[in-house]
Amino acid sequence: LAKIVAIANQKGGVGKTTTSINLSAALAILGHSVLLVDLDPQANATSGMGIEQPKTTVYDCFTGRISISEAIISTKIKGLSMIPSSVDLVGVEVELTAAPNRERVLRDLLENLGENFAWIVLDCPPALGLITINALVAAHSVLVPVQCEYYAMEGLGWLMSNMDRIRESWNPLLELEGIVLTMYDSRINLARQVSEEIRSFFREKVFRTVIPRNVSLAEAPSYGQPALVYNSASSGARAYMELAGELLNHGKTS
Amino acid sequence: LAKIVAIANQKGGVGKTTTSINLSAALAILGHSVLLVDLDPQANATSGMGIEQPKTTVYDCFTGRISISEAIISTKIKGLSMIPSSVDLVGVEVELTAAPNRERVLRDLLENLGENFAWIVLDCPPALGLITINALVAAHSVLVPVQCEYYAMEGLGWLMSNMDRIRESWNPLLELEGIVLTMYDSRINLARQVSEEIRSFFREKVFRTVIPRNVSLAEAPSYGQPALVYNSASSGARAYMELAGELLNHGKTS
Numbered sequence: 001l002a003k004i005v006a007i008a009n010q011k012g013g014v015g016k017t018t019t020s021i022n023l024s025a026a027l028a029i030l031g032h033s034v035l036l037v038d039l040d041p042q043a044n045a046t047s048g049m050g051i052e053q054p055k056t057t058v059y060d061c062f063t064g065r066i067s068i069s070e071a072i073i074s075t076k077i078k079g080l081s082m083i084p085s086s087v088d089l090v091g092v093e094v095e096l097t098a099a100p101n102r103e104r105v106l107r108d109l110l111e112n113l114g115e116n117f118a119w120i121v122l123d124c125p126p127a128l129g130l131i132t133i134n135a136l137v138a139a140h141s142v143l144v145p146v147q148c149e150y151y152a153m154e155g156l157g158w159l160m161s162n163m164d165r166i167r168e169s170w171n172p173l174l175e176l177e178g179i180v181l182t183m184y185d186s187r188i189n190l191a192r193q194v195s196e197e198i199r200s201f202f203r204e205k206v207f208r209t210v211i212p213r214n215v216s217l218a219e220a221p222s223y224g225q226p227a228l229v230y231n232s233a234s235s236g237a238r239a240y241m242e243l244a245g246e247l248l249n250h251g252k253t254s
Numbered sequence: 255l256a257k258i259v260a261i262a263n264q265k266g267g268v269g270k271t272t273t274s275i276n277l278s279a280a281l282a283i284l285g286h287s288v289l290l291v292d293l294d295p296q297a298n299a300t301s302g303m304g305i306e307q308p309k310t311t312v313y314d315c316f317t318g319r320i321s322i323s324e325a326i327i328s329t330k331i332k333g334l335s336m337i338p339s340s341v342d343l344v345g346v347e348v349e350l351t352a353a354p355n356r357e358r359v360l361r362d363l364l365e366n367l368g369e370n371f372a373w374i375v376l377d378c379p380p381a382l383g384l385i386t387i388n389a390l391v392a393a394h395s396v397l398v399p400v401q402c403e404y405y406a407m408e409g410l411g412w413l414m415s416n417m418d419r420i421r422e423s424w425n426p427l428l429e430l431e432g433i434v435l436t437m438y439d440s441r442i443n444l445a446r447q448v449s450e451e452i453r454s455f456f457r458e459k460v461f462r463t464v465i466p467r468n469v470s471l472a473e474a475p476s477y478g479q480p481a482l483v484y485n486s487a488s489s490g491a492r493a494y495m496e497l498a499g500e501l502l503n504h505g506k507t508s
């Protein structure tokens with residue numbers, strides 16, 4: 001059965017999409033079958049994987065026009081499939097408001113995929129609206145990218161209390177997979193101070209792997225490729241391979 | 255009458271809050287009376303100005319519990335007042351869905367403030383939901399911060415077409431005040447390439463002032479101050495003073 005991980009943080013620009021793409025690619029390169037689902041109307045994960053104007057998207061699945069397996073497309077990376085997004089997805093927030101099962105639509109959709117994938121990775125938009133709630137209800141765990149800066153750290157409390165709300169109402173087994181420090185620049189005091197603060201509060205819930213600020217991670221999307229394909233020797237690409245390895249061992253050590 | 259400017263971009267982490275706070279502070283330092291309105295449930299502009307646990311927020315205005323002038327508080331900067339936010343604001347998206355004037359609530363609220371301020375600056379969340387729509391309907395113009403990176407550039411088309419939609423339906427006079435390039439690091443090729451692409455497409459609509467990547471801008475919020483107070487000699491603070499000067503002259507040259 002697939003392990004479903006939501007990559008979520010309502011703070012904008014902390015590296016959710018970069019983590020979704022590169023972690024998915026790393027898991028696939030390590031031989032696992034992975035499905036990456038783009039749940040952001042901005043469709044950054046879709047364009048970051050080089051997919052232009054997809055014919056069907058996750059929006060078509062939310063509205064029931066197509067089944068989820070019809071929306072799955074292959075990527076240039078063996079073992080990595082994806083469900084693209086588009087701006088239409090912004091309509092889901094309003095269109096689903098009246099639906100009785102509006103928080104569980106994605107969970108029900110993903111249940112049909114059962115045996116096909118080892119990992120399903122959900123890239124979330126920078127908000128805690130209905131789309132992100134659907135992701136948190138469908139997920140077994142949440143992986144939270146955090147930039148080592150003040151506002152990103154400050155928002156973690158709100159995110160944790162929202163996860164508590166999701167556990168109480170819809171998904172009692174939802175776990176925190178861990179916090180990943182991103183865009184880390186060891187020359188900057190602020191980054192060191194914030195990362196120390198986050199580690200002292202969240203302790204073993206912070207991944208040992210730290211993602212450095214690395215221009216290859218920012219350049220790769222303009223070529224429609226993960227950094228692991230665009231520049232596999234870069235410090236950014238290597239960090240995501242390391243993160244995938246740590247994630248795979250996560251269950252074993254704790 | 256006040257000039258109302260929305261600081262908006264649905265892409266996350268591009269510098270909306272940093273621009274809202276530091277541009278507002280710069281306009282106040284230059285002798286103008288400014289109201290900063292935090293429209294993000296993350297309430298980053300509120301904490302970035304050093305305001306903890308505000309008793310009343312913009313949410314109380316949206317729900318009609320208090321009048322907008324009751325929500326205004328002063329800041330440590332002469333000439334700069336603000337209306338704080340809180341996580342409650344996330345409820346507005348659902349609570350207003352059924353209201354007949356749901357897109358014009360903020361416009362109607364701000365109309366009562368008429369003579370009190372020369373500038374009203376609206377910090378928007380990273381989304382194009384009902385809160386941001388309210389800001390675009392209330393605003394005379396939109397100032398768009400853009401990080402010089404691929405995803406931020408890619409999202410501009412969607413933002414422009416949304417502004418067209420707002421003009422057609424609710425606010426025919428909505429203008430693009432301009433695009434501000436943020437977190438610019440001239441040593442990085444990607445930043446130079448993206449900024450050239452944005453300038454060649456948007457031409458004179460791109461402010462001449464470019465905001466450099468500068469750690470004082472990221473450190474200042476942890477002290478609850480604009481960079482213009484925290485470290486007024488920093489390149490980041492000076493760039494925002496320059497931007498304020500350019501904005502004040504905007505009407506004159508074009």
Ligand SMILES: Nc1ncnc2c1ncn2[C@@H]1O[C@H](COP(=O)(O)OP(=O)(O)OP(=O)(O)O)[C@@H](O)[C@H]1O
Nearest residue numbers: 012013014015016017018126183213214218266403
């Ligand atoms: N480790 C890194 N080093 C350098 N640049 C990075 C790194 N991680 C992400 N970036 C760049 O920073 C920007 C923000 O990252 P990204 O878009 O992945 O964040 P996000 O959380 O998905 O944003 P949003 O909130 O809009 O969904 C992007 O331009 C990306 O290319």
Ligand SMILES: Nc1ncnc2c1ncn2[C@@H]1O[C@H](COP(=O)(O)OP(=O)(O)OP(=O)(O)O)[C@@H](O)[C@H]1O
Nearest residue numbers: 012149266267268269270271272380437467468472
């Ligand atoms: N020019 C700059 N140089 C260095 N750091 C910056 C600069 N501008 C903003 N930052 C930092 O980058 C991060 C993102 O900026 P900010 O929070 O202002 O963006 P935003 O668009 O308001 O984000 P959101 O989409 O979450 O509302 C913050 O930690 C901020 O302190």
Ligand SMILES: [Mg+2]
Nearest residue numbers: 016017040044
């Ligand atoms: Mg993203």
Ligand SMILES: [Mg+2]
Nearest residue numbers: 270271294298
């Ligand atoms: Mg902000």
